Amino acid sequence: MNEQARRLLQIADDELVLGWRDSEWTGIAPVLEEDVAFSSIAQNEIGHARAIYQLLAGNGDADALAFDRRPDEYRCSPLVQMRFVPDWARTIARRVLYEAADELRLAALKQSDDEAVAGLAAKIDREEAYHRMHAQMWHERLRDEPRLKAALDELWPYVVATSEPAEQEALARLFKREIPSNSLLLGKERGAHDESWPALWEEMTEVRRSVPGAAW
Amino acid sequence: MGPARDAGRSSVIWEVFRQERKGVAFEHAGSVAAPDETFARAYAHEQYGRRSESVALWVVPRGSILEVEDFVDELNRNYHRVDGYSLKAKLKEARERAGTAASADR
Numbered sequence: 001m002n003e004q005a006r007r008l009l010q011i012a013d014d015e016l017v018l019g020w021r022d023s024e025w026t027g028i029a030p031v032l033e034e035d036v037a038f039s040s041i042a043q044n045e046i047g048h049a050r051a052i053y054q055l056l057a058g059n060g061d062a063d064a065l066a067f068d069r070r071p072d073e074y075r076c077s078p079l080v081q082m083r084f085v086p087d088w089a090r091t092i093a094r095r096v097l098y099e100a101a102d103e104l105r106l107a108a109l110k111q112s113d114d115e116a117v118a119g120l121a122a123k124i125d126r127e128e129a130y131h132r133m134h135a136q137m138w139h140e141r142l143r144d145e146p147r148l149k150a151a152l153d154e155l156w157p158y159v160v161a162t163s164e165p166a167e168q169e170a171l172a173r174l175f176k177r178e179i180p181s182n183s184l185l186l187g188k189e190r191g192a193h194d195e196s197w198p199a200l201w202e203e204m205t206e207v208r209r210s211v212p213g214a215a216w
Numbered sequence: 217m218g219p220a221r222d223a224g225r226s227s228v229i230w231e232v233f234r235q236e237r238k239g240v241a242f243e244h245a246g247s248v249a250a251p252d253e254t255f256a257r258a259y260a261h262e263q264y265g266r267r268s269e270s271v272a273l274w275v276v277p278r279g280s281i282l283e284v285e286d287f288v289d290e291l292n293r294n295y296h297r298v299d300g301y302s303l304k305a306k307l308k309e310a311r312e313r314a315g316t317a318a319s320a321d322r
């Protein structure tokens with residue numbers, strides 16, 4: 001797998017797992033309007049994952065790529081794996097940090113020499129613009145809320161640990177924060193999985209594993 | 217979630233009008249509760265636009281809508297109303313006089 005494919009798989013895994021986690025708010029978000037908006041965003045993220053898996057799979061099976069890997073083969077960031085329901089402050093803090101990092105890596109992909117990759121990145125970015133607006137409006141609204149500040153402090157090392165060096169610096173400027181020391185980044189890098197991951201993987205792949213090889 | 221509930225409490229109702237395609241009139245689509253313009257814009261976008269069912273939305277705070285609903289007609293002046301004047305019947309008579317009744321069936 002070349003460098004770009006490796007990067008794309010990381011992004012697809014991030015989007016799939018974050019979409020999954022955020023969809024856990026469906027039906028229980030703080031207000032009805034937010035329930036619809038947040039569920040829609042979660043679904044968009046899974047749609048982005050699907051498009052990237054399809055691009056990576058070529059004529060192969062995107063579903064196999066999405067659901068038939070062993071738990072330790074997923075390349076998503078520990079940031080997106082954590083289960084936050086019913087903690088809205090951490091949920092929003094994650095979105096704020098994730099969307100900022102996502103914007104940077106999409107910007108890089110849009111410059112790709114591979115037209116299919118650049119085109120897909122541009123398409124995804126147009127939808128992400130709306131996600132960014134959503135994250136920013138909540139960030140603005142909860143700006144003085146101690147729980148949001150605490151959540152941003154807690155999650156900041158996670159987003160740094162899974163970003164490329166140039167992106168880390170851009171994020172540090174954007175959020176006016178220091179890049180944490182290496183010891184703080186330990187265990188938060190890609191490939192690390194928290195204790196909630198096996199259960200999430202079980203649930204995510206359960207139906208597909210129930211009838212192996214079935215055409216749905 | 218204190219702040220989230222506060223967001224609910226301080227919400228106002230925004231009426232949403234949607235345009236199905238360019239050039240046609242906006243029609244009332246429904247309403248959303250949102251604490252400010254930014255949230256109203258985002259929520260209206262999701263509720264009434266996420267399935268590409270709209271090309272544009274008007275989002276208006278309900279308080280800004282001037283409602284007019286008193287239409288008295290004490291003297292039953294039905295000649296002011298469209299239903300007080302049957303064009304269909306008059307047209308039929310006119311056609312019969314002119315002997316062109318059949319052409320109405322085209």
